[in-house]
Amino acid sequence: MRALTRLEQATSLDRTAERVQRIVAAAIRPQRLRDILHGVAIGHPLHPALVQVPIGAWFSTAVLDLMPQQRRAATTLVAIGTAAALPTAITGWNDWGSLSREQQRVGLVHALANGMAIGLYAGSLAARLTGRHGLGRTLGYLGLAAVSSGGFLGGHLAYKQAASVNQGVPDLRRIEDGWHAVADMSALPQNKLLTRRIDDIAVVVYRDGDDVTVMLERCAHQSGPLGAGQVVRENGRTCVKCPWHGSTFELDGGEVVHGPASSDQQVLPTRVVGGVLQTRLP
Template structure:
């Protein structure tokens, strides 16, 4: 299985189809607020994995009820809930997929195909059940759950092995020693400019606005892009930093995500000034 997944990650022949789909998604979702909504920026958490609980939960429960006598109506209802509930999950998933790196998109494409097959099988299962052909409906449902389970396996591989959709910056917190660490002389920090310093070899982004100084992890939560090379701009009156790689936008006063594709906030670090020296520590 490891060898198969490695080959899938390296399957460049998928890129031609994937690149066309990616352009189609960006054309279908031309406005940034649409993409932010589907990324889960408003939630502070990726939306897709939250939405998939509806179809997976409903379909799994339906598969169990199909093994019990007298549960046709309840099972059919759950198949319908799962099938219609899968639609927003699919849309949010494709939106996230379009912002992944190329190797991640290869695995994500097969993940989407497997789930698409599962959805089609469940749609057919619902249709046959409504026509009273519950035996065939059960077989189609179990087949759909098998396909969706394969898709879920690939989704877990994307998240846990390839890091898709997870906060790429937070693991660097574990490289910081306990206690306060000196970063820079406060008087040497320029006003309203991005400054990058390393603490325990961890890049930290410093931004000074008058007497207020903010420190946050410098690698972007989305794909680890260098925020220190990003632009500072105002968004809705808030001073933000824009990642130069994919455009994720974070408030510089508290790290809150304003625009995706990142759906999680940028980790900030507590600061203090001792003897004119700015110090930071782990949260």
Template sequence: MRMLTRLETADSLDPVSDKLQEAVAALVRPRRVRDWLHGTWLGHPLHPVLVQAPVGAFVCAAVLDLIPGRSRSATTLIAAGTASAAPAVAAGLLDWSEMTKDRRRVGLVHAGANLAALGLYAGSLLARFRGDTTRGKALAFAGLSVAGLGAYLGGHLAYAQGAGTNQAAPEIARIPPGWTPMGSLASLPDGRPVVRNVGEVPVLIYRLGDRVTAMIERCAHESGPLGKGDVVGEGSEACVVCPWHGSTFRLTDGAVVHGPAASSQPVLPTRVRAGQVEIRQP
């Protein structure tokens, strides 16, 4: 754990990280492509889904390499795993480019380990094609070991550093379970979101006629202040754009429209009683 803490604070990695981040941003410009790779259409990051193909192929190949007479099948699986890694790498790099510096430091080593593992698997394929099965197996097992290190760092990114998770979701637990008054309906501007606090939790409230929507104000991607973001569109299709990274959410239901956020903004139940707007925990 001390090594991971040192890695998170290793600012010596920042020059390489910053250059690579700039390169990824320049290479992947179309919004449609970025949304697809982020997994905006899927409802959660695409990268963890895509890595299942190469990881599954490599693990199965390792099992077959331990069974006599199965090296040809193992070679096929390694070839499939190596080929399927490209889209997983693309999605992972784009997600990584939108992270904070501490996460990018760990992510840089995570990516380096996985690329090294791919290099070992490519060497394994070459050895197998040349008829050197023993060397091919050795390189494949080495590749699986290095990929395991990469997976460990990926798990640290996701579970210890919260990369790729919905940053707004924990705020829901801080909302009271009972109905909480947020002010009168008449005090809310029609067609323009406002920020109201429930204790220490900022909530973004949007009124459209007699209908009121309330969502957690901190962006699901990296906790950016949605209350300071621009509003695009009108009426039921109006969206708020996070001022930090451009994630876009529909105000009437919190649905994510554009990334880098891959999940929708948490929405809170609302009601209007005696002219007063009330919200509660879902």
């Protein structure tokens, strides 16, 4: 844990991170492609889902390499894992480009370990295809050690540093049950973002005619202040765009329209009683 803390604080990695970030931004340019790689269409990050294929194939290879007469099956799994690792890496770099500085430092080493694993398994595949199965097995086990180290760092990113998880959901646990007064309807301007608080939790209020949206103010991606965001139109829908990384959410429902956020922004139910706007937990 001390080593991981030092890695999070390794400012010497920042210059490299900035250079790599520019490369990633230039290489993955169309917004639609970025959204696909972030997992916007499926409602959660795509990278962790794809990771299962190369790791599963490579781990299965390690088991087959301990068994007799399984060379062909092991070689096939090495090929499948190595091929699947390439799109998996692309989704990972796409997510990495919009992480915080501390997360990017760990992410660089995570990517380095996984890159070494891809190289080792590519060498393992070449050795197996040319009949050098002993060398192929050795390179395979070295690759498994590298990808396991990368996976450990990936777990640290997800569970300790909360990379690519919905940052807003924990706020729901801090709001008490029941209806809460938000504001007088007469005081709500039309088509303007306002920030209000419920049990010390910030929410965004947006009025369009008689329709009012109340959503959590912390962006699901990296806790950016949606109350300071921009109201935009996307495909005929009124949306709020986060000022930090550009995640865009539909104001009527909270659906994510553009990443890097991959999950929807939480919208709270509303009602009007005696001219007062009220809201509660879903």
